[in-house]
Amino acid sequence: DAGVIQSPRHEVTEMGQEVTLRCKPISGHDYLFWYRQTMMRGLELLIYFNNNVPIDDSGMPEDRFSAKMPNASFSTLKIQPSEPRDSAVYFCASSTQGFALAEAFFGQGTRLTVV
Amino acid sequence: AQKVTQAQTEISVVEKEDVTLDCVYETRDTTYYLFWYKQPPSGELVFLIRRNSFDEQNEISGRYSWNFQKSTSSFNFTITASQVVDSAVYFCALRILTGANSKLTFGKGITLSVRP
Numbered sequence: 001d002a003g004v005i006q007s008p009r010h011e012v013t014e015m016g017q018e019v020t021l022r023c024k025p026i027s028g029h030d031y032l033f034w035y036r037q038t039m040m041r042g043l044e045l046l047i048y049f050n051n052n053v054p055i056d057d058s059g060m061p062e063d064r065f066s067a068k069m070p071n072a073s074f075s076t077l078k079i080q081p082s083e084p085r086d087s088a089v090y091f092c093a094s095s096t097q098g099f100a101l102a103e104a105f106f107g108q109g110t111r112l113t114v115v
Numbered sequence: 116a117q118k119v120t121q122a123q124t125e126i127s128v129v130e131k132e133d134v135t136l137d138c139v140y141e142t143r144d145t146t147y148y149l150f151w152y153k154q155p156p157s158g159e160l161v162f163l164i165r166r167n168s169f170d171e172q173n174e175i176s177g178r179y180s181w182n183f184q185k186s187t188s189s190f191n192f193t194i195t196a197s198q199v200v201d202s203a204v205y206f207c208a209l210r211i212l213t214g215a216n217s218k219l220t221f222g223k224g225i226t227l228s229v230r231p
Contacts, residue, residue, distance in 0.1 A: 031217055033219055035221075041223075042206075042221065042222070042223035042224050043206060043221040043223075043224070045218065045219065045220060045221075048217075048218065048219070050217065055216060055217070055218075056216070056218055089158065091160065093160075093219075095217075095219070097212060097217050102148045102165060102167075102210055102212070103148075103150055103162045103165050104150075104162075104210075104219055105162070106152075106159065106160040108158070108159055109158060109159070
């Protein structure tokens with residue numbers, strides 16, 4: 001298995017532009033998590049899905065952020081419009097809820113810089 | 116609500132020293148998992164260990180050992196005879212399992228520097 005795949009690995013964009021981050025979870029995993037990592041806040045959970053349905057989006061910072069999971073093999077995190085304070089590394093992770101296999105597997109992350 | 120506290124932010128040791136990374140968690144759920152992840156300078160998050168709330172056995176894996184104590188809600192991680200390659204950020208995490216509610220919460224991480 002290729003693991004969790006995120007794209008792009010790096011994104012530099014100008015303030016006000018729309019940014020879309022993409023994630024392909026591990027096949028067979030029914031949970032997908034989006035995290036944001038910054039020096040100040042550490043790893044923050046933004047939203048997570050179970051069987052493509054958003055379960056908890058309380059970590060989404062504001063309406064400029066939205067996430068979708070149209071099918072079991074693809075999710076997007078969109079920021080529109082982007083702001084410099086959105087600069088961070090965004091991680092996607094997938095998991096099962098199986099009793100013996102509850103750990104999340106992370107993608108390589110997308111480093112977003114908004115100038 | 117669930118919470119993970121890693122009170123230590125940065126630790127610096129000399130190679131071959133033992134070091135313990137502390138983790139305290141909070142949850143009202145009775146079924147949950149605890150994890151440790153390592154994030155080396157390259158940036159990826161590497162899973163180290165999983166523990167469920169019904170298994171308080173301590174675990175040893177090479178130079179790594181974990182001490183899970185429900186009485187104090189702690190899940191501490193000890194590296195014995197530390198090496199420079201152990202330098203990384205270490206995260207403790209908590210995952211509850213209540214139906215579809217399966218939130219995975221991380222602590223703020225501990226930056227470990229091992230000097231030669």
